[in-house]
Amino acid sequence: CADVCPRDAIIFNERYEAHIDKEKCIECGACAKVCPFSAIANRKRPCVIACKVDAITTKEGEVAAIDYDKCISCGACVTQCPFGAITDISFITDVIDIIQGSENNEKYKVYALIAPSISSQFTYAKLGQVISGIKKLGFNSVVEVALGADMVSYNESLELVEKGVLTSSCCPAFVDYIKKNFPHLEKYVSHNLSPMGTIARYIKKLDPGCKTVFIGPCTAKKAEAQLSKVSEYVDAVITFEELQALFDSKDLDITTLEEEVLDNASYFGRIFARSGGLADAVREGLREHGVTEDKFVFKPIVCDGIEACRMALLKLSRSPEVLGGNFIEGMACAGGCIGGAGCLTQGRKSRSGVDKYGMEANEKTIKGAISALKE
Ligand code: SF4
Ligand code: SF4
Missing domain, CATH: 3.30.70.20 (Alpha-Beta Plaits)
Incomplete structure (x- = not known):
């Protein structure tokens, strides 16, 4: 172990017992790898x-x-x-207060904004039963945040053409990472609000005075909802885990409920929940805007997990040429939002669950979903 330590951090006492000098140790793990007695453990x-x-x-x-x-x-x-x-900080009591204060949605209406990753979460029930369960909790309406994702990709594709190089702004943890570690790259971050902020703003315009609660896989969205540009649109954020806790607190067995249909968004808005979905949606946005390859060649760099994001941002710091692309899809969680900290389940099945949910959307184009909303 002493031979492989690059910092000479291993010292021996008079009985030839090895000790690690913590001042010198850089925790590279080289000693643990060569110890024939497995006497050095990583206790991080x-x-x-x-x-x-x-x-x-x-x-x-x-x-x-x-x-x-x-x-x-x-x-x-x-x-x-x-x-x-x-x-993470819980806003579950705020949500209960909001629902109770609405007096059965007569004083104001309470909207549940559900993230697209919900399709892979409550595996013991049908999605339509989850929607019914949310309404049973006292929400007036349930709206797909995937529709906000449709709006974002539609706008973001044009912003990309205008700026030439862009990073996504959907993942608040990724955006925060850029602000804190690569402030010189902030100019590349899309000006669009996240899908949560976008759909909440739309609903607040439609129904002033209403309350909106985002339900998703994301702890970073709780921080995002505190930002001044978002807080006027989003009243509270809870995770899927907290939604399950609300069902449990009411002894609500959602498997016994009738299924409600929810079909606001397009295929592309729904697949935002998994890594690569946002880039696919921006490509579709370009196509629907009539931006052909002779006008603009889309070269996405899809990053899931902060380490992958970091690599892409380091390259972009050198130059867009070194990056080798013109659009960074940055998601802090492995696999995208289906790997979020507030998820009930994670893994490959979640990805196929999201794709299946996308395929079930009636609207096959982004434009179709957005214009259906405007009607
Ligand atoms: S793991 Fe994420 S939430 Fe936890 S301290 Fe690190 S950055 Fe913050
Ligand atoms: S990738 Fe993770 S941190 Fe980022 S928006 Fe999705 S769930 Fe939140």
Whole structure:
């Protein structure tokens, strides 16, 4: 172990017992790999390993602390902590207050804005039963955020042509990561609100005074909803886990409910939930705007997970030529939103669940979904 340590951090006492000098150790793990007795274990906490922006430190008295100047609210530490010692801020009581305050939606209407990844989540019930369950909780209407995604991709495709190089703005953790680590690249971030903000703004215009609650897989959306440009449109954010908790609190067995039909968005809006879906939707947006390849060649770089995003942003820092593309789809979670910290289930099945949900959309074009809304 002493031979492989690049920092000479392994020292031996008089009994020839090895010790690691923590001041010198850079935690590269080289010693653990060669130890024939497996005597060196990686005792990094799961949250520290999960945090890809090095926002968690355990120095002072071994108590973990989050550096909020670095944290991008991705929630990876929350899901990885085996003791449940890290939790995201919950707005579940705010949601209960909003519903009760509406007096059965007579004082104001309460809208549930459901993220497209919902299609892969409540695997024990049909999606239509989940929609019914949400209404049973006291929501007046359920709206697909995928429709906001349709609006975003339609606008973002034109913004891309105008600017030449663009990064997506749908994932608040990705946008926050750029702000905190690559501020010189902020000029490339799309000016569009996220699908959540976009659909909430639309609903608030349509029904002033109403309340909107986003329900999704995302802890970063809770932080996004506090931003001044979003807070006037989104009143509260809860995760799928918290939605399940609301069902449980009411002893609501959604499998016994009739199915409600929800069909606002297009195929392309719905596949935003998985990695690559946003890039596909922007390509479709270009096609529907009549932007042909002789006018603009779309070269997306699809990144899921902060490490992949970081690599792309490092390249873009050098130049768009080094990046080798003109559009970065940045999603902080592995696999996209189907890997979000507030998900009930994750994995490959979630991806196929989202694709199936997309295929079931009546509207096959983005324009079709948006114009149906305007009618
Ligand atoms: S929420 Fe994400 S960025 Fe923040 S400390 Fe946890 S893992 Fe790190
Ligand atoms: S990838 Fe999706 S779920 Fe994950 S932080 Fe970004 S928006 Fe939230």
